Amino acid sequence: xxxxxxxxxxxxxxxxxxxxxxxxxxxxxxxxxxxxxxxxxxxxxxxxxxxxxxxxxxxxxxxxxxxxxxxxxxxxxxxxxxxxxxxxxxxxxxxxxxxxxxxxxxxxxxxxxxxxxxxxxxxxxxxxxxxxxxxxxxxxxxxxxxxxxxxxxxxxxxxxxxxxxxxxxxxxxxxxxxxxxxxxxxxxxxxxxxxxxxxxxxxxxxxxxxxxxxxxxxxxxxxxxxxxxxxxxxxxxxxxxxxxxxxxxx
Amino acid sequence: xxxxxxxxxxxxxxxxxxxxxxxxxxxxxxxxxxxxxxxxxxxxxxxxxxxxxxxxxxxxxxxxxxxxxxxxxxxxxxxxxxxxxxxxxxxxxxxxxxxxxxxxxxxxxxxxxxxxxxxxxxxxxxxxxxxxxxxxxxxxxxxxxxxxxxxxxxxxxxxxxxxxxxxxxxxxxxxxxxxxxxxxxxxxxxxxxxxxxxxxxxxxxxxxxxxxxxxxxxxxxxxxxxxxxxxxxxxxxxxxxxxxxxxxxxxxxxxxxxxxxxxxxxxxxxxxxxxxxxxxxxxxxxxxxxxxx
Ligand SMILES: Nc1ncnc2c1ncn2[C@@H]1O[C@H](COP(=O)(O)OP(=O)(O)O)[C@@H](O)[C@H]1O
Ligand SMILES: [Mg+2]
Numbered sequence: 125x126x127x128x129x130x131x132x133x134x135x136x137x138x139x140x141x142x143x144x145x146x147x148x149x150x151x152x153x154x155x156x157x158x159x160x161x162x163x164x165x166x167x168x169x170x171x172x173x174x175x176x177x178x179x180x181x182x183x184x185x186x187x188x189x190x191x192x193x194x195x196x197x198x199x200x201x202x203x204x205x206x207x208x209x210x211x212x213x214x215x216x217x218x219x220x221x222x223x224x225x226x227x228x229x230x231x232x233x234x235x236x237x238x239x240x241x242x243x244x245x246x247x248x249x250x251x252x253x254x255x256x257x258x259x260x261x262x263x264x265x266x267x268x269x270x271x272x273x274x275x276x277x278x279x280x281x282x283x284x285x286x287x288x289x290x291x292x293x294x295x296x297x298x299x300x301x302x303x304x305x306x307x308x309x310x311x312x313x314x315x316x317x318x319x320x321x322x323x324x325x326x327x328x329x330x331x332x333x334x335x336x337x338x339x340x341x342x343x344x345x346x347x348x349x350x351x352x353x354x355x356x357x358x359x360x361x362x363x364x365x366x367x368x369x370x371x372x373x374x
Numbered sequence: 375x376x377x378x379x380x381x382x383x384x385x386x387x388x389x390x391x392x393x394x395x396x397x398x399x400x401x402x403x404x405x406x407x408x409x410x411x412x413x414x415x416x417x418x419x420x421x422x423x424x425x426x427x428x429x430x431x432x433x434x435x436x437x438x439x440x441x442x443x444x445x446x447x448x449x450x451x452x453x454x455x456x457x458x459x460x461x462x463x464x465x466x467x468x469x470x471x472x473x474x475x476x477x478x479x480x481x482x483x484x485x486x487x488x489x490x491x492x493x494x495x496x497x498x499x500x501x502x503x504x505x506x507x508x509x510x511x512x513x514x515x516x517x518x519x520x521x522x523x524x525x526x527x528x529x530x531x532x533x534x535x536x537x538x539x540x541x542x543x544x545x546x547x548x549x550x551x552x553x554x555x556x557x558x559x560x561x562x563x564x565x566x567x568x569x570x571x572x573x574x575x576x577x578x579x580x581x582x583x584x585x586x587x588x589x590x591x592x593x594x595x596x597x598x599x600x601x602x603x604x605x606x607x608x609x610x611x612x613x614x615x616x617x618x619x620x621x622x623x624x625x626x627x628x629x630x631x632x633x634x635x636x637x638x639x640x641x642x643x644x645x646x647x648x649x650x651x652x653x654x655x656x657x658x659x660x661x662x663x664x665x666x667x
Contacts, residue, residue, distance in 0.1 A: 204562055207558055212558040216551060220574070222573065230570075234556075280555070284558070284559070287559055
């Protein structure tokens with residue numbers, strides 16, 4: 125197994141407040157890694173450090189090292205290059221207020237692809253990968269805001285595919301969706317994981333057990349336990365993990 | 375018990391005041407419309423609609439008199455278009471700067487300056503135009519300075535605060551998660567602002583432009599001081615030559631006009647009013663379209 129991301133001694137402060145405490149973990153290629161834990165424990169914060177979305181927030185200070193294929197993403201990589209390689213899908217579906225086509229074509233266009241045929245191909249490919257080509261192929265010119273919540277989120281996943289990323293980060297991507305949409309997205313993630321590295325924050329422990337290979341349990345900005353998903357849920361080593369997964373708090 | 379009664383009483387009073395205020399506003403609009411149309415329409419009928427709107431000859435004191443305002447309609451359209459060409463790009467760039475790029479310590483100065491621009495009376499703009507803009511145009515661009523160009527420059531500045539403040543607030547109102555989505559794809563700040571945030575603020579930006587047009591079309595005092603006010607035959611209208619607009623036609627002649635001449639000036643006001651109604655209708659259209667999305 126190849127370590128796609130190596131996280132070494134990462135601390136993160138929002139001003140005075142320390143939101144992440146000494147995070148160490150390796151995230152492996154072609155696996156789904158899940159982050160679980162009660163809300164406010166730092167899952168989203170940590171996810172955002174992986175593609176430097178925290179750069180956009182004022183007063184954030186990060187120490188430690190995060191390596192993507194061995195390269196320090198905070199020292200030796202441009203944020204725009206990093207975010208192209210490490211894509212992100214947000215908790216609330218956020219398609220741009222444009223057509224479905226333009227939503228998916230936006231990323232490649234920004235990265236300099238102007239050829240119409242090439243863009244058409246990327247749009248189709250991305251929508252196919254997100255398993256929604258057949259649903260939307262006849263309405264590509266329609267506004268993306270007319271789609272249902274579940275479709276919007278899959279469009280956002282297609283949009284993430286469009287720039288050909290290596291890692292995809294998803295922050296509770298199904299928390300606003302109905303069970304059928306949720307299932308579609310879960311199936312999709314399992315299907316594509318052979319070609320990507322996937323990191324997913326989830327509030328839902330069943331979801332973690334259904335789709336992930338490894339799971340990290342966060343609490344108060346720390347990783348309490350990180351293990352094979354099966355082992356973590358069946359034989360947690362830490363008392364706090366056990367309390368959380370058996371529903372005694374959180 | 376007494377308390378309840380008092381509340382009801384004061385509530386009723388408040389309601390009456392609200393109603394009265396709304397009633398007075400509506401009454402004012404109705405009274406103005408009534409005045410304009412009652413005085414203006416008969417004159418248009420007497421002159422003949424086609425002769426009034428599509429004739430370029432304005433000579434109320436000639437014999438026989440002629441009352442064509444086409445030259446002023448075109449004049450109003452030209453100075454307004456000029457104002458838009460000058461004011462919209464500058465205003466929009468300024469709004470984008472203020473909303474997205476401006477450091478706090480610069481914002482502290484620029485924002486009040488823009489607000490001040492909005493509060494300056496039009497007579498002051500007019501003076502500035504006469505003393506600074508007109509000589510500048512005369513010396514650097516040609517003609518005697520009193521011109522479409524000067525009027526456009528002054529109006530372009532006058533509509534800046536409208537364009538800037540409404541565009542800025544509509545850019546700020548764009549949800550952050552659109553920008554996040556764009557950054558998440560590896561876009562830069564500039565790409566995000568111009569390709570995602572600005573298009574998302576489109577309806578607010580359009581609104582600001584239309585309100586700017588309304589301000590420019592209706593502006594009188596500043597224009598009369600810099601435009602030269604000569605009625606130009608259509609084929610003689612040029613950028614660096616004088617021009618008369620609908621508003622300046624009224625203000626230049628109202629003091630001595632009487633009879634059909636006076637009524638024809640009020641009819642000029644009717645035409646101006648129709649312009650404003652069209653602008654307001656397009657505003658409602660934009661709003662309802664924005665709501666549907
Ligand atoms: N932009 C921010 N500024 C200050 N504090 C923040 C910010 N974002 C999150 N936090 C704080 O950091 C902690 C972790 O938040 P978050 O990563 O969103 O948790 P989770 O995703 O696990 O629910 C919380 O205490 C939260 O209040
Ligand atoms: Mg979160």
